[in-house]
Amino acid sequence: MGSPIVLSLFTDDRDLAARVFRLIQRYEDALTVNRAVSQVMAVNHAAGLHPVKVSGAVYDLIRCAKAASMVNDSAFNLAIGPLVKLWRIGFQGSRVPAREEIAERLPLTRPAEVILNDHERSVFLARAGMEIDLGAIAKGYIADRVRDFLRQQGVEQALINLGGNVLALGSPQGAWSVGVKKPFAAADGLVGVVDVANKSVVTSGIYERWFEQDGKRWHHILDPRTGYPLDNDIESVTIVSDDSLDGDVWTTLIYGFGVEKGCAVLRQREDIEAIFITKNREVILSSQRQFRFTLLDDSYRISGCTA
Ligand code: AMP
Numbered sequence: 328m329g330s331p332i333v334l335s336l337f338t339d340d341r342d343l344a345a346r347v348f349r350l351i352q353r354y355e356d357a358l359t360v361n362r363a364v365s366q367v368m369a370v371n372h373a374a375g376l377h378p379v380k381v382s383g384a385v386y387d388l389i390r391c392a393k394a395a396s397m398v399n400d401s402a403f404n405l406a407i408g409p410l411v412k413l414w415r416i417g418f419q420g421s422r423v424p425a426r427e428e429i430a431e432r433l434p435l436t437r438p439a440e441v442i443l444n445d446h447e448r449s450v451f452l453a454r455a456g457m458e459i460d461l462g463a464i465a466k467g468y469i470a471d472r473v474r475d476f477l478r479q480q481g482v483e484q485a486l487i488n489l490g491g492n493v494l495a496l497g498s499p500q501g502a503w504s505v506g507v508k509k510p511f512a513a514a515d516g517l518v519g520v521v522d523v524a525n526k527s528v529v530t531s532g533i534y535e536r537w538f539e540q541d542g543k544r545w546h547h548i549l550d551p552r553t554g555y556p557l558d559n560d561i562e563s564v565t566i567v568s569d570d571s572l573d574g575d576v577w578t579t580l581i582y583g584f585g586v587e588k589g590c591a592v593l594r595q596r597e598d599i600e601a602i603f604i605t606k607n608r609e610v611i612l613s614s615q616r617q618f619r620f621t622l623l624d625d626s627y628r629i630s631g632c633t634a
């Protein structure tokens with residue numbers, strides 16, 4: 328998944344840990360688009376040709392990803408694959424593509440052209456050259472499955488960290504403290520910590536994967552409307568929610584909305600909370616019903632969503 332995986336348990340149970348890692352591996356094998364073979368790649372290879380039947384789990388995730396992509400003004404787009412492959416951000420050979428290359432690929436990224444058949448559990452990409460990319464949500468989905476598995480095994484307290492996606496089970500000593508990284512700082516630099524119990528904490532930031540060209544940083548969260556990296560005043564968004572899949576979808580949605588509209592949308596969603604870090608060193612918190620935030624870096628100012 329391109330990031331380290333850390334599992335914290337309170338019992339010395341190597342067998343359980345090994346089973347968790349096998350579970351993660353199995354889901355990654357099904358969902359990846361960074362290798363030639365996977366269930367999602369089978370769908371991509373058949374673009375413009377025929378529908379492909381997938382497992383129940385993969386189908387459900389693709390269905391959820393399509394729904395998030397069809398939301399009005401959504402920055403999330405499961406069909407973003409051709410643009411992700413063009414930019415290659417985070418991989419060897421990344422570069423700013425020519426305007427014409429981007430313009431050519433935009434018509435291959437229409438989520439409405441991902442055709443689902445609930446009865447057959449099949450996925451059909453209507454146009455040759457289309458590609459599904461679940462990179463923005465695969466970790467969230469897998470983190471949720473690991474949580475379900477651990478609960479099934481009777482584990483009440485654990486921390487699952489899939490690099491950016493943290494799922495906290497239970498609440499040792501009252502809460503888990505999850506760090507919020509300081510954008511573009513050293514690996515251990517934190518803006519603050521979020522205290523939660525039984526919650527997912529997902530962060531998506533423009534400092535995670537990027538390259539520099541022509542004096543500008545180009546990061547890995549693309550705006551499906553333009554084909555270029557999303558450009559606004561946000562450096563990272565952290566979402567606190569029950570399910571990590573929701574956190575993963577919402578970080579991308581909120582990125583696209585920006586601070587003001589993001590805050591407005593969140594006022595209607597009691598189950599989703601956000602922490603924005605902006606380029607001008609503001610930490611903007613939503614209602615804080617589900618978490619407590621402690622600022623550790625006093626070069627940042629805290630403000631609320633209502634401000
Ligand atoms: P995350 O780190 O969770 O924000 O996910 C970033 C990854 O999601 C990228 O590396 C791409 O694979 C993919 N991606 C980039 N832009 C979008 C988008 N607008 N919608 C959905 N997935 C995207």
Ligand code: MG
Nearest residue numbers: 463464531575
């Ligand atoms: Mg994500």
